[in-house]
Amino acid sequence: MTDCIFCNIVAGQIPSSKVYEDDEVVAFHDIHPFARVHFLIIPKRHVATLADCTTEHEALLGRMLLLAPRLAKEQGLDAGFKTLINTGRGGGQEVFHIHIHVFGGGEPANRS
Ligand code: 5GP
Numbered sequence: 001m002t003d004c005i006f007c008n009i010v011a012g013q014i015p016s017s018k019v020y021e022d023d024e025v026v027a028f029h030d031i032h033p034f035a036r037v038h039f040l041i042i043p044k045r046h047v048a049t050l051a052d053c054t055t056e057h058e059a060l061l062g063r064m065l066l067l068a069p070r071l072a073k074e075q076g077l078d079a080g081f082k083t084l085i086n087t088g089r090g091g092g093q094e095v096f097h098i099h100i101h102v103f104g105g106g107e108p109a110n111r112s
Pocket residue numbers: 005014016017028029030031032033085086092093094095096
């Protein structure tokens with residue numbers, strides 16, 4: 001186990017409900033969804049925030065972003081979706097392993 005929750009999810013040490021995995025990227029449902037469909041796209045390799053990315057990460061970021069519409073469609077978000085990347089404490093980031101939130105489809109079922 002490492003200190004990083006998402007590295008532990010990548011390693012299979014913490015369970016997650018995966019929607020996608022390849023050699024560089026994993027996507028899984030957010031544990032506290034704020035929409036009917038809400039999943040996170042993360043790199044397998046630890047990068048803390050978007051602000052830590054350099055040109056070295058260009059291809060990885062492109063791969064993650066291009067997965068958003070494909071996975072959103074697979075999850076039933078045919079009418080469109082939102083994306084969000086919180087960066088740093090001031091940006092509301094809570095887990096310091098870069099992730100793209102992809103969400104949509106209205107209120108989660110467990111909210112009144
Ligand atoms: P942030 O505020 O860093 O952009 O968002 C972190 C997100 O990770 C939150 O929406 C939170 O619900 C989600 N999250 C935190 N811990 C876990 C976990 O152990 N499993 C899953 N699936 N999501 C998590």
